[in-house]
Amino acid sequence: MSEPASATAHGATIELENLTKRYPGSPRPAVDNVSMEIKAGETVVFVGPSGCGKSTTLKMINRLIEPTGGRIRIDGEDVTDIDPVRLRRKVGYAIQSSGLFPHMTVAQNIALVPRMTGWPKKRIRERVEExxxxxxxDPGEFHGRYPRQLSGGQQQRVGVARALAADPPVLLMDEPFGAVDPITRDHLQDELIRLQYELHKTIVFVTHDFDEAIKLGDRIAVLRERSHIAQFDTPEAILTNPADDFVSGFVGAGAALKRLNLTRVRDVEIRDYPTVTVDTPLQQIFGILRGSGTNELLLLDRRRRPYKWLRRGDLMRARGSLARAGTLVHDTVTRDGTLRDALEAVLTDNAGRVAVTGRRGEYIGVVDMETLMNSVHELLEADRLDAMEHQHELEEARSQQTHSEQEGDAAEKKA
Incomplete structure (x- = not known):
């Protein structure tokens, strides 16, 4: 049956009830009685040590691995009783190294599930471009390419596009960014945050990287062996109040700095900065420098992407040649990046600011060190107040316990 062209599926609730997986010959279950409710439209991240069962739990949701006990419900429908092939067409799935079919073009890979579910050809073509x-x-540039002609980051983007192509309410992601370099990984994380901001899918994401979990998750499930839930809460709650020593081990040192992963660049002041392009005449560049009140400009390329930081002295020493002048922009952040990403970029560039870019790399503005340090101080102060409040609660509890013990002693003496 064809999907209507206007169909837009938002997230769906997921309920796991006593979900269990036993493998033949194994004395203990790989996953043991996991129960969890995931809200429609939220991103839940499973994090835990290798072999704890997090990927097995994820794969049971779309029955790539069949459960041996328990129930899975998506929007109230018990999926343990329906055809697993039909289920997998309704649930997007993205894995490490993208999993693209090498003999298919990018367009054919993305079109796979819509074609299998009977969408009309025109709608499929439109969906691939979309x-x-x-x-x-760029659809014109990537439509006919094969996976081998793409970088690792581009392959992962196509993998996500394929998983979302049939507009499923649920997207399962099994360490999808684990095989790419750290810079590409940061950009892919930002891209996923932006997509979720627009699409409101229900995303279940598996990672072994707690910093990634903090950055991406609305809630995090910290899993022990056999997927026993050590803590299931918001990133902020886990950072400020870990349930036990096992969870504290995942949080590690520097919880305040880790909380920089909870604030997005779009939530702080993005300042304007004087810019010129590679086509701007040199005399005009000197004029903008004189009129800007700063000693530096940001040079943009012809697609308005950050290219070089230009100082007045650089231009003078290079005898007015833009080719030889300035310092290349090594790192940028998007509005969906975190303040930790921005701080790392500022420290790497060692220049006190980082350029902020849009979805195609175009210049938007600048975040500077002063803005970032103000945010760090606010987080540290919030942590100090939380610690004081926690200490006060402990003292009150001890006082009440002492008072109760004294009353008990007095009652015994009277008796």
Whole structure:
């Protein structure tokens, strides 16, 4: 049956009830009686040590691994009783190293599930272009390429586009960014945050990286062995009040700095900065420098992407040649990046500011060190107040316990 062209599926609730997986010959279950409710439209991240069962739990949701006990409900429908192939067409799935079919073009990979579910050809063509644009890839440039002609980051973007192509309410992601370099990984995380901001899917994401979990998750499930839930809460609650020593081990040192992953660049002041392009005449550049009140400009390329930081002295020493002048922009952040990303970029660039870019890399503004340090101080002060409040609660509890013990002693003496 064809999907209507206007169909837009938002998130769906997911309920796991006593979910269990036993493998033949194994004395203990791989996953043991896991119960959890995931709200429609939220991103839940499973994090835990290797072999704890987090990927097994994820794969049971779309029955890539069949459960041996328990129930899974998506929007109230018990999926343990329906055809697993039909279920997998309704649930997007993205894995490490993208999992693209090498003999298919980018467009064919993305079109796979819509074609299998009977969408009309015109709607499929439109959807492929729509999805490429959504993940920040130019349809004209990437439509006919094969996976081997893409970088690792581009392959992962296509993998996400394929998982979302049939507009499923649920997206399962099994360490999808684990095989790419750290810079590409940061950009892919930002892209996923932006997509979720627009699409409101229900995302279940598996990672072993707690910093990634903090950055992406609305809630985090910290899992022990056999997927026993050590703590299931918001990133902020886990950072400020870990349930036990096992969870504290995942949080690690520097909880206040980790909380920089909870604030997005779009939530702080993005300042304007004097810019010129590679086509701006040199005399005009000197004029803008004189009129800007600063000693530096940001040079943009012809697609308005940050290219070089230009100082007056650089231009003078390079005898007015833009080719030889300035310092290349090594790192940028998007509005969906975190303040930790921005702080790392500022410290790496060692220049006190980082350029903020849009979905196609175009210049938007600048975040500077002063803004970032103010945010760090606010987080540290919030942590100090939380610690004082926690200490006060402990003292009150001890006082009440002492008072109760004294009353008990007095009652015994009277008796």
């Amino acid at each position: 999805m490429l644009d959504l993940v920040g890839l």
